Amino acid sequence: MAHVELKDVSKRYGPVEVISHLSLSVEEGSFTALLGPSGCGKSTLLRMIAGLEEITDGRCFIAGTDVTDMPPAKRGAAMVFQNYALYPHLTVRQNIAFSLSLAHASKQVQDEKVGAVSRMLQLDQLLDRRPAQLSGGQRQRVAIGRALVRDPKVFLFDEPLSNLDAALRSQMRIELARLHQQVKTTMIYVTHDQVEAMTLADKIVVLDKGVISQQGTPLELYNRPANKFVASFIGSPAMNFFAATASGQAGNTVSVALPGGRTAEVTSRGGKLPANGTVDVGVRPEHLRLGAAGAAGSAFDGKINIVEQLGNSTLAYVDTPAGLLITEGEGNLQINPGDAVSITVDSSHAHLFGPDEQVI
Amino acid sequence: MTSMATNISPMAGARRGLNVGHILLTALSIICALLWFFPLYWALVTSFRHDDETVKNFGLLPENPTLDGYLYVIQHSSLPIWYLNSTIVAVSVTIIAVFMAACAGYAISQLHFPGRRLLWWIILASFMVPAQALIVNHFIIIAGVKLLNTHAGTILPMLITPVTVIVYKQFFDSLPREFREAAVMDGANPFQLLFRVYLPMNWGVTTALAIITFIGAWNAFLWPFLAAQTERMMTVTVGITAVQDAFGVFYGRLMAGAVLAGLPVALAYIIFQKRVTQAITLSAGIKG
Numbered sequence: 014m015a016h017v018e019l020k021d022v023s024k025r026y027g028p029v030e031v032i033s034h035l036s037l038s039v040e041e042g043s044f045t046a047l048l049g050p051s052g053c054g055k056s057t058l059l060r061m062i063a064g065l066e067e068i069t070d071g072r073c074f075i076a077g078t079d080v081t082d083m084p085p086a087k088r089g090a091a092m093v094f095q096n097y098a099l100y101p102h103l104t105v106r107q108n109i110a111f112s113l114s115l116a117h118a119s120k121q122v123q124d125e126k127v128g129a130v131s132r133m134l135q136l137d138q139l140l141d142r143r144p145a146q147l148s149g150g151q152r153q154r155v156a157i158g159r160a161l162v163r164d165p166k167v168f169l170f171d172e173p174l175s176n177l178d179a180a181l182r183s184q185m186r187i188e189l190a191r192l193h194q195q196v197k198t199t200m201i202y203v204t205h206d207q208v209e210a211m212t213l214a215d216k217i218v219v220l221d222k223g224v225i226s227q228q229g230t231p232l233e234l235y236n237r238p239a240n241k242f243v244a245s246f247i248g249s250p251a252m253n254f255f256a257a258t259a260s261g262q263a264g265n266t267v268s269v270a271l272p273g274g275r276t277a278e279v280t281s282r283g284g285k286l287p288a289n290g291t292v293d294v295g296v297r298p299e300h301l302r303l304g305a306a307g308a309a310g311s312a313f314d315g316k317i318n319i320v321e322q323l324g325n326s327t328l329a330y331v332d333t334p335a336g337l338l339i340t341e342g343e344g345n346l347q348i349n350p351g352d353a354v355s356i357t358v359d360s361s362h363a364h365l366f367g368p369d370e371q372v373i
Numbered sequence: 374m375t376s377m378a379t380n381i382s383p384m385a386g387a388r389r390g391l392n393v394g395h396i397l398l399t400a401l402s403i404i405c406a407l408l409w410f411f412p413l414y415w416a417l418v419t420s421f422r423h424d425d426e427t428v429k430n431f432g433l434l435p436e437n438p439t440l441d442g443y444l445y446v447i448q449h450s451s452l453p454i455w456y457l458n459s460t461i462v463a464v465s466v467t468i469i470a471v472f473m474a475a476c477a478g479y480a481i482s483q484l485h486f487p488g489r490r491l492l493w494w495i496i497l498a499s500f501m502v503p504a505q506a507l508i509v510n511h512f513i514i515i516a517g518v519k520l521l522n523t524h525a526g527t528i529l530p531m532l533i534t535p536v537t538v539i540v541y542k543q544f545f546d547s548l549p550r551e552f553r554e555a556a557v558m559d560g561a562n563p564f565q566l567l568f569r570v571y572l573p574m575n576w577g578v579t580t581a582l583a584i585i586t587f588i589g590a591w592n593a594f595l596w597p598f599l600a601a602q603t604e605r606m607m608t609v610t611v612g613i614t615a616v617q618d619a620f621g622v623f624y625g626r627l628m629a630g631a632v633l634a635g636l637p638v639a640l641a642y643i644i645f646q647k648r649v650t651q652a653i654t655l656s657a658g659i660k661g
Contacts, residue, residue: 065554086560098551102573112559115569163559 016041016199017062017167022071024057024223031057032223034071039167039216041076044193044200046214048207050246054223055203056171062201063092063169076166086112091160092169096176097152099144099159105131106140109158130158133195150181157192170202174209186212207247211235219243236362237282241370244295250328252295252364255335259290259365267365267373269294273334277312279363284373286365292373293366298341300359303329303348311355313338317348331356420628427624442629451604452633455612458601459591459637462527462608466590470534471583478541479567483553493542500535505595512599527600527608531590537582544578545571581651584641588649591638609634 017039024032031054039045047055060066062073064085072081080088099108107114109130110123118126131137134154144152153173160168170189174182190213193200204210210217211231218228219242227239238244244252257269260276267281269292279294286292306314315333327346331338333356340356348354365373419427420442422435430436446452480486481493511530512521520526548571556570572579597608604615613634642649 063554063558065557085554085558090558092555092558094551094555096549096551098549098555100552100556100570100574102576111556115560115565159555159559 016076017201018074019062020072020074022061022073023069024054024061024066025069030223032061035223035225037218037225039199039201041199042197043216044202044214045216045218046210047201047203047218047220048205048210048246049220050205053220055220058220059169059171059201059203063090064088089166090169091163091165092171093156093160093173095172097156099152099155101144104141104143105136105147105155108144108155109162111159112163126162130162133161134158149177150185153177153185161196165198168198168200170200172203172205189213208249211247219246238364239372241293241295241366244364248297250298250339250341252297253301253338254293254295255338257292257294259286259292262286271312271335273313275312277358278360279365280361281365281373284367284371286373287367291368295364295366296358297362298328298339300362301338301340302357302359303340303342303346304355304357306353306355308355308357310357312358313356315354315356317350317352317354320348320350416628416631419624420632422625424623424625442625443633445626446630446633450615450630451607451612452609452630454605455607455609458524458606459608459610461524462531462597463587463590465524465528466531467583467587469528470532470537470586471579473532474534474537474541474582475567475572475579477538479545479571482542482545484563496535496538499533500539508595508599511596515600521600522602522606527597530596531593534586537586540578540582544575548574577648577651581648584645584648585653588638588641
């Protein structure tokens with residue numbers, strides 16, 4: 014059942030349209046990530062759900078209620094901001110209880126709710142401190158506690174981890190995932206970090222220039238990108254792309270002539286090939302295999318330019334007739350810059366994109 | 374070695390140059406401070422002298438210190454009443470003006486309503502008109518509503534403090550919008566936002582503005598002089614002129630009156646030195 018639903022919503026600032034006729038359904042209890050580059054409209058969309066931005070056109074529903082014209086506090090949504098927005102003059106306890114105090118909840122109710130939330134977030138030792146006396150991670154937990162205490166129907170997170178260092182971000186990701194498992198409340202999470210989206214969300218909505226580019230589970234987006242934008246945005250290192258010419262098709266198997274003169278067979282998803290056969294082939298680094306130069310069945314010969322040993326894997330940047338391609342191999346791969354190699358494409362994991370950048 | 378010596382020597386020279394300049398600047402600062410302080414000191418010393426000594430003894434300390442001047446002023450003037458009037462006026466002006474300025478600054482900074490920009494320009498424009506230029510208008514209006522020679526009549530025109538509104542507006546503008554949004558999501562209305570989030574977030578601004586408004590209201594002379602028409606309604610600054618008229622040239626009494634008039638403000642400066650400096654800094658960019 015859709016718990017948060019946007020129906021044909023648009024947002025315009027004067028003549029500039031930042032969200033264009035967007036419809037989205039978020040299932041109850043799901044963790045949905047809105048992912049996209051800066052300026053794609055993901056934060057605006059979140060703020061429209063929160064009621065902090067007016068919706069120019071369209072309707073917004075939370076738990077079946079049309080909240081389009083409701084004030085933010087009445088929508089049943091709680092938001093965690095990027096910079097936490099903790100009131101600096103209040104203690105942790107007062108910050109968490111702020112909404113209850115505004116609602117004239119009794120002291121006993123406030124104490125009970127703050128106690129429960131602080132125990133859940135391990136803040137009970139910090140209740141009398143002020144935000145300035147807390148670390149980044151602790152502040153983040155207080156911000157979450159402030160949202161949690163309102164017992165909202167939906168949690169909205171606006172890039173909540175982007176102010177934290179890498180180690181703390183990783184730790185907070187786990188805490189957020191645990192929190193979601195515990196409270197099972199619908200969560201909508203805005204981020205530009207695809208790792209955060211992939212690890213936390215059970216559904217990712219990729220936004221590009223104010224429209225949904227693709228939505229699905231993390232693995233769907235990773236394995237079956239609908240277009241070049243999603244293919245390039247999801248995955249690190251990014252997917253390799255090179256131009257090729259489709260020379261024949263048998264069912265879903267397309268023969269493509271590669272730069273450098275060799276051919277490869279790529280499985281299409283049943284889309285129509287362009288008349289002139291010009292396509293872009295996309296292959297993730299782990300689906301390119303290095304071998305000895307001139308190996309039979311290889312797609313390219315090339316020379317290794319840079320090697321990055323990451324311990325669990327080895328990234329090789331290889332100069333080929335198709336340009337610089339990144340391959341990802343085993344951690345103990347013994348290769349050096351300047352080595353002559355061949356590259357074999359795992360054709361079952363290659364993607365074809367047409368001139369409109371949609372997958373074929 | 375030679376090159377090292379060559380490298381070191383200009384640095385040492387620079388340090389010497391710096392020291393001489395530093396000493397000269399310090400000396401100049403001390404001289405300026407003494408020039409500024411001496412009249413105050415002289416007024417204080419004179420208030421403790423006998424009148425016959427004032428014109429004979431030009432020493433730095435009184436020969437036979439006396440409190441006669443103070444006792445005379447306290448016993449033969451309405452100083453306690455003037456103090457009370459000044460306190461009523463200054464405290465009322467401070468509370469009302471700062472409250473109104475906070476509300477106005479918040480509204481102009483954070484709320485969206487028709488005419489907001491126009492209102493802002495009017496406040497900026499009013500700041501460019503000196504209070505003295507409006508004094509006749511104020512007098513006519515206050516006389517018209519029959520508030521002359523009342524506390525309300527003295528207080529009302531002194532509530533016009535555009536600088537305070539401007540400082541508040543700038544302060545509210547500088548706060549990240551997330552605080553407002555977080556409070557709105559928590560269910561705060563505009564008044565709760567102002568009084569439970571924005572103002573408490575930095576009481577320093579309000580304290581600084583309150584102190585500087587209080588000092589300004591206490592020291593105000595022209596309007597209280599026109600508004601108060603009987604001795605019982607005078608403030609200290611106005612009353613002190615009455616001391617001069619009533620006592621003739623009695624330096625000890627005059628200076629004792631002046632010291633008593635300035636004492637609360639001087640104490641306020643001393644106690645809230647940091648806040649006063651902060652207030653001046655806050656409004657410095659505006660007064661430009």
